[in-house]
Amino acid sequence: MAASPDPRTRSASISGWIAALERTARIDAQPARIFPCVIDELAAQYGPAPALIGTDETLSFADLAARQNRYARWASARGLGKGETVALLMRNRPDYLAIWLGLTRVGVRVALLNTSLLAQGLAHCIAVAGPRVLIAETGLADAVASAWPHLAETPALVWQGDGCTPEPAGEAVRLAEAAAPHAGDPLRDGEGPAVGLRDEALLIYTSGTTGLPKAARVSHHRVMSWTHWFAGLIDPTPEDRMYDCLPLYHSVGGVVAPGSVLIGGGSVVIREKFSASRFWADVAETGATLFQYIGELCRYLAAAAPDPAETRHRLRLCTGNGMRPEVWERFQARFAIPRVLEFYAATEGTVSLYNVEGRVGAVGRVPPFMARRSPALIVRHDVETGQPLRDASGHCVPAEPDETGELLGRLSSSRAEHSFEGYTSAQESDRKIVRDVLRPGDAWMRTGDLMRRDAQGFFYFVDRIGDTFRWKGENVATTEVAEALGRCAGVSEAIVYGVAVPGTEGRAGMAALTVTPDFDPAALHLQLAALLPAYARPVFLRIAPGFVHTETFKQRKAALAAEGFDPDRIDDPLYIDLKAGYRRLDRDLFTAVTRGGIRL
Structure with a gap:
């Protein structure tokens, strides 16, 4: 059983909760203050103090x-009205935030496009937003050109950055030049439409995994x-610097991380992408005191070779989501991180959780004094139907x-923080809502995440719905199996999924692994026997040279499961668990398994 949180940490965490509540409580009192x-x-x-620190400016x-105010006046002068949409395709840099801040100031909705998309994928994201204008970085002109033939309606193009105007632009509009003549002082009363808290500001896309x-x-x-809520939890000051190498087109990297630190007068170090080889040197050189992580980044760092700069940093807090327990302890100890703040949230979600007490492995906790305000509820789930279980x-x-x-x-229509703002697709929005949960007529949003809550109120992520599978009559959570594999010698990364086997019910567990030179299948078999029940141990192994991840380092399981x-079909080495140990899977063994000659 996990130890109770340190009383000093508990006291600090309660202060953080109270600060967060105080900051957010004042928001509704000024409906025009965006x-x-x-x-x-x-x-x-703060005037001349640095706010956004990029590599170019x-x-x-x-x-x-x-x-931002020049961009706001440019948008108004161009005739972009309240409620209209502008799409933004740019890599990480300070100007990115200035653009969406300025456009949303005058009621324009800004769609933040994924810079790794091309062709039909990018065209789909543009089309669902329906923008009048696309602001695109000149360095991404090839991506724009690849999407253009797939669009039924094309927006006007405005270019950000230097370089020649590429195709398929019909006019060479440069954002910086077009905005330069406009004044930069705050907009006056009556200048531009009235914009309030209930108006839409952004479109932020799901990962689409x-x-x-x-x-x-x-x-x-x-x-x-x-x-404001996050600023209450991390307590930023003008001396703080947030190291942000997450995509600015996502809610955490582009809104939560920079916005919360700016509120306290601190600055944000913006990097285009994560670099494991340069990370610690850059963190040390920039004087960063805060780091916004995705769990996989911490795993990469914890598995990397020693770096002379890895303990020369000034980090006081690392905050993010998806840090696995076995990585958390190694990461915090090796790099001397004073505090880790893990949280759970979703862009479209109505519930968020924060592990302010630092309980390893937990994504958050609802303290007793917050229980009545918490919108979080865990209900029993039917793995077979993929739906919440109902009683008589x-x-x-x-x-x-x-x-x-x-x-x-x-969900609550009277509480803005508990309202589901949905997607541009009404059909997709409806799919997320479940009704008559606890009483007739109530409405709740499905997160699609399986969790458990302990007696102390700590929440633990278990798996995504659809990833969990049944084998031997038991539910197998892929995340828990992957965590166990991550503790085994010789395993660098594990992706776990279920595969269909002819003549059997459910799905057998399979793990694709990247391994180190000392990997030993026999030793792995012994270690897993001590860590997992028999039904949860992977029946099949695939030793892969590497994996493809999403732009936020999420694993892509679908292609692996399909193979x-x-x-x-697979060139990588394959193994099968024959109870006595893992054995190389060849054509003869495969035939025996699929024809029922070997019972799993």
């Missing part, structure tokens, strides 16, 4: 405010809530402590 207005206030307070608070990306609607209220009265069944179920978020364990 985040671009906050930037103007910060510019008046640094913007002070005064610079950022002036630039299980289908085409969906565009989630993000209101100004949500931007304010995210940034038709209501969902709340999960018991330490029982795995789906996390739901309560199964057929040696004629």
Whole structure:
């Protein structure tokens, strides 16, 4: 059983919760105060202090405010009205934030496009947003050109950055040149439309790992809530610097991380992407005190060779999501990280959790004094149907402590933070809502995540719905199996999924592994016997040279699962568990398994 949190940590965490509550409680009192207005206030307070530090330029608070206001006036002068959409395709740099802040100041909705997309994938994301204008970085002109033939309606093009104007532009509009003549002082009352918290600010896309990306609607209220709540938890000061190498087109990298630190007068170090080889030197050189992570980044760093700069940093806090327990302890100890703040949230979600007490492996906790306000509910889940389990009265069944179920978020039309703003597709929005959960007529949002909650109120992520599979009559959570594999000698990374085997019910577990030279299948078999019940141990292994991940380092399981364990389709070495140990899987063994000659 895990030890109780340190009383000193508990006291600090309660202070963080109270600070977060105080910051967010004031938001609704000023319905016209949106985040671009906050930037103007910060510019008046901090002026020449650095706000956004990129590799190509640094913007002070005064610079950022002036630039956003020029972009706001440019948008109005171009005739972009309230509620219209502009799509933004740019790599990470300070100007990125200035653009969406300025456009949303005058009521324009900005769709933040994934810079790794091409052709039909990029065209789909543009089409679902329906923008009048696409602002694109000149360095991404080839991506724009690849998408153009797949668009039924093409937006006007405006280019950000230097270089010649590439095709398929009909006119050479340069954003910086077009905005330069406009004034940079704060917009005056009556200048531009009235924009409030309930208006839409952004479209932020889901990752699309299980289908085409969906565009989630993000209101100004949500931007304010995210940034102010998180600022309360991390307590930023003007001495703080946030190291941000996550994509700016995602909610955490582009809104939560920079916005929360700016609120406290701190600065944000913006990098185009994560570099394991340069990370610690860059963190040390920039004087970063905060780091926004995705769990896989921490795993890469913990597995990397020693770096002379890895303990020369000034980090006081690393915050993010997806840090596996076996990585957490190694990462924090090796790099002398004083505090890790793990959290759980989703762009379109109505529930978020924060592990302010630092319990290893937990994604958050609902303290007793917050229980009545919490919208989080775990209900029993039917793996076979993929739906919440219903009782005889038709209501969902709340999960018991330490029982795995789906996390739901309560919806409320009277509480903005508990409203589901949905996607641009009404059909996709409806699919996320489940009704009559605890009583007739109530409504909750499905997160699609399986979790469990312990007796102390700590929440633990178990798996994504659709990843968990049944084998030998038991539910197997792929995340828990992957965590066990990550503790085994010789395993660098593990992706776990279920594969169909003719003549058997359910799906057999399979793990694709990247390994080190000392990997030994026999030793792995012995280690897994001590870590996992028999039904959860992978029946098949695939030793891969490497994996393809999403832009936020999520694993792509679908292609691996589709290839199964057929040696004629897979060039990588394959193994099968024959109870006595793992044995190389060849054509003869494959035939014996698929024809029922070997019982698994």
